[in-house]
Amino acid sequence: MNALAVRRRHPAAIFILLLLGLIVTGAGYAALAPKQATAATASADQIERGRRLFLTNCATCHGKDGLGSPVGPNLAGVGAAAVDFQMGTGRMPMAEPGVQAPRGKKVTYSAEEIADIAAWVASLAPGPAVPDxxxxxxxxxxxxxxxxxxxxxxxxxxxxxxxxxxxxxxxxxxxxxxxxxxxxxxxxxxxxxxxxxxxxxxxxxxxxxxxxxxxxxxxxxGSPGGMALGSLGPVPEGLVAWVFGLGILIGAACWLGQKGA
Amino acid sequence: MSTEHSTDTVRLDEGHHVGDGGIPAQFANPGLPPHVHRMADESEAAAKRAERQVAGLFTLSILGTVLFLIAYFAFDTAHRTWVPGIGTVSTSNLLLGVGMGLGLLGIGLGAVHWAKTLMPDEEVVEERHAMRSSDAARGEFVEIMRGGGEKSQLFRRPLIKATLGGALGLFSLPLLVQLVGSLGPLPKNHLSLTMWNGTPDGEGGYTAYTARPRLVTDPESLPIKASDVTIGSVYHVLPEGLLPSPEAEDEHLREGLHHGFLEEKGKAAVLLMRLDPKDFQDTPGGKKAQEWGYQGIVAYSKICTHVGCPVGLYERTTHHLLCPCHQSTFDVTDDCRVIFGPAKRPLPQLKIAVDDEGYLIAAEPFHEAVGPSFWERG
Structure with a gap:
């Protein structure tokens, strides 16, 4: 302790302290800073397979570098999560042009192929990874x-x-x-x-x-109360009640008023 | 084609016959059509069959009621059944409904079938008596009315007549005043002052904040760092202190608002969006929107200026904000100008800033009244 106290005015002390401070700050930041989610674990092999799949299947709209074209958006920075969502739900590749890509009836690519393409897209720029x-x-x-x-x-x-x-x-x-x-x-x-x-x-x-x-x-x-009618609330329920309920009542009234014989 | 006049029935394949113009002066009353007897009137077997049908319908009702009673005790409300065309439904609901439906329907159908097959159905003509009273009776009525007026001295004492008329006439006022007065309290400045102005004092006033309030998320009540609002993000925002925030140091913030919670929430709800600053339009509105925001982050009242629905449908590609009730559409790139629908003015913008710790705060309260427009708004 004494030896340290004596050397506290040594010309090198300030530099050593600065260095120590920097190391502590840097290490602390590295440990605590929010990690930018990237598919850093993807192997070069997988990325290459993904690139080839992308070129043959997606590049028509998204461009051969994935940077977009007039008919398809830029994919740099969308991350693996976006690819997994769009292709995993069958929205991409889009079956036909429209205001919005609908959810696909079937998914055309295997999980591995989607993961390969996701790895390549994630390698373009950092973006959200497939969640844990x-x-x-x-x-x-x-x-x-x-x-x-x-x-x-x-x-x-x-x-x-x-x-x-x-x-x-x-x-x-x-x-x-x-x-x-x-x-x-x-x-x-x-x-x-x-x-x-x-x-x-x-x-x-x-x-x-x-x-x-x-x-x-x-x-x-499920729908314990019976038909959900689109879960839209009182409007469709009222519509059904008026159309079918009143329809049946009118039918019954006609039947009652009809002359028997 | 024949040209001779005829009144005989014309067959369809004979073509056109020219009529003789001989219309009778008065059509004779054709009377009732001949009564046609029903099967059950003529054959005992048919009557027996009708009897069995009616009894069958009543039995159906009995079965339905028994089904209702059994279902009520046999199935727990949590029990579920899959029904084709409907999906998974509550067994109890389904059977109670079907049982009660059959129970009532069986009685009704049985009664109608009984009336139509077995009860007498011969047509009977019942003559209606004349509506007009006899002259003697009418004269007597006038006498009674006039006599009443004379005896009560109404005609002789005009003071009573005038005051009675005045009293009756004036009595309509309480009804009218009540009707107009009950249309609701006037809005006054209740929509101009929100929890962005200060803490509510419980009597309609607001105590100004010492430090401008932070924007917090709904429903978790967490403060929002400007750097966490990435482009394309939407945050549903309330003023700090409205919802309880368990992690806050200040006691009032920790507990949240106790009284008038829903009303304050309804007035102070805000939608926070971040756009690429390039996306704002080069108009006075677009510039003001950016100025009142922070690096492309803008905050607008979530309460529609039409009738006050929450405007929450934000399309991040078109930057349109859509109200789900009447499809009023606001353009976020141009200070939430109305581009479609019945709303008449833009959504009020909340001027935001960033405090020392990087959290978003409301730099100023709303400059105008939130929610639906009203005549006093100015």
């Missing part, structure tokens, strides 16, 4: 809290029961029944098409898991 399975299976999620978050952030477009709804000029928010948890997470993370982004700072991974748990609960609950 811990948060996408709804396991351990709080459906009640998820419902609260869903009603504030999602329900205005997707309907409080996740039945979807209309946007402007033919665009629409799709219904959310039977969507894989991973794809729900990726949609919030990347904001596909008209949808805004809900990044992990806005809705934390735990909250996203709650939202997924809510949607799964809604799927499993």
């Amino acid at each position: 399975a811990e948060y996408t299976t709804a396991e351990g999620g709080n459906a009640g809290r998820g419902g609260e978050i869903f009603r504030v952030n999602c329900a205005m477009c997707h309907n409080s029961a996740g039945a979807g709804g209309a946007l402007t000029r033919g665009k629409y928010a799709p219904k959310l029944t039977d969507v894989e948890g991973r794809h729900i997470y990726e949609a919030m993370l990347t904001g596909p098409q008209s949808m805004p982004v809900f990044n992990d700072n806005n809705i934390s991974p735990e909250s996203k898991r709650d939202v997924i748990a809510y949607l799964k609960t809604m799927d499993e609950a």
Whole structure:
């Protein structure tokens, strides 16, 4: 202690202290800073396979470097999550031009092929990676809290029961029944098409898991009260009551008034 | 084609016959068509069959009611059944509905079938008596009315007549005043002052903040760092102190608002979006929007200026904000100008800034009233 105290005015002391400070700050930052999500683990092989698949299947619209063309958006920075969502739900490749890519009836590419293309797209520029399975299976999620978050952030477009709804000029928010948890997470993370982004700072991974748990609960609950009629609330219910209920009453009145014989 | 006049029935394959113009002065009353007897009136077997049908319908009703009673006790409300065309439904709901439906329908159908097959159906003509009273009765009525007026001295004492008329006439005022007065309180400045102005004091006023309030997320009540709002993001925002925030140091913020919570939330709800600054239009509105925002982050009242629905449908590709109730569409790149629908003015913008720690704060309260327009708004 004494030896240190004596040398505290040594001309080198200030530099040593500065160096120590820098090392501590740097190490601390490296340990605590939010990691930019990238598919850094992808091997060069996988990226090369992805590039070849991309050139033969996607480059027509997105350009051979993935930087977009007049008919397809730039993919630099969209990340592996966007590729996994768009191709994993069958939205891409798009079957026909339109205001919006609809959810595909079947997925045309295998999981490996999608992962290869995702690895190549992720190598273009840093972007969100495919989320951790811990948060996408709804396991351990709080459906009640998820419902609260869903009603504030999602329900205005997707309907409080996740039945979807209309946007402007033919665009629409799709219904959310039977969507894989991973794809729900990726949609919030990347904001596909008209949808805004809900990044992990806005809705934390735990909250996203709650939202997924809510949607799964809604799927499993079915429609205990009978026909859901699009889960649109009182308007279609009233319509059915007026058209069919009144129709039956009018039919019965005619039958009653008919002359027997 | 024949040209001779005829009144005989014309067959369809005979072509056109010229009529003789001989229309009778008065058509004779054709009377009732001949009564046709029903099967059950003529054959005992048919009557027996009708009897069995009616009894069958009543039995259907009995079965339905029994089904209702059994279903009520046999199935828990949590039990589910898959029904083709409908999906997974509550067994209890389904069977109670079907049972009660059959129970009522069986009674109704049975009664109607009974009336139509077995009860007498012969047409009977019932003559209506004349509506007009006899002259004697009418004269007597006038006498009674006039006599009443005379005896009550109504005609002799005009003071009573005038005051009674005045009293009756004036009595319509309480009804009218009530009707007009009950149309609701006037908005006054309740929509101009929100929780962005200050903490509500519970009597309609607001105590100004010492430090401008932070923007927090709804429903988690977490403060928002400007750097966390990436381009294309949307945050649903409330003023700090409205919802309980368990992690806050200040006691009031930790507890949130106790009274008038829904009303304050309804007025202060804000939508926060980040656009690429290049996307804003080069118009006075677009420039003002950017100036009141922070690096492309802009905050607008979420309450539609038409009738106050929450405007929450943001399309991040077109930067259009759509109201789900009446499709009013606002252009975020041009200070939320109305580009479609019944809304008459842009959404009020909340001027935001960033505090020392990088969190978004409301630099100023709303400059105009939020929500639907009203005549006092100015």
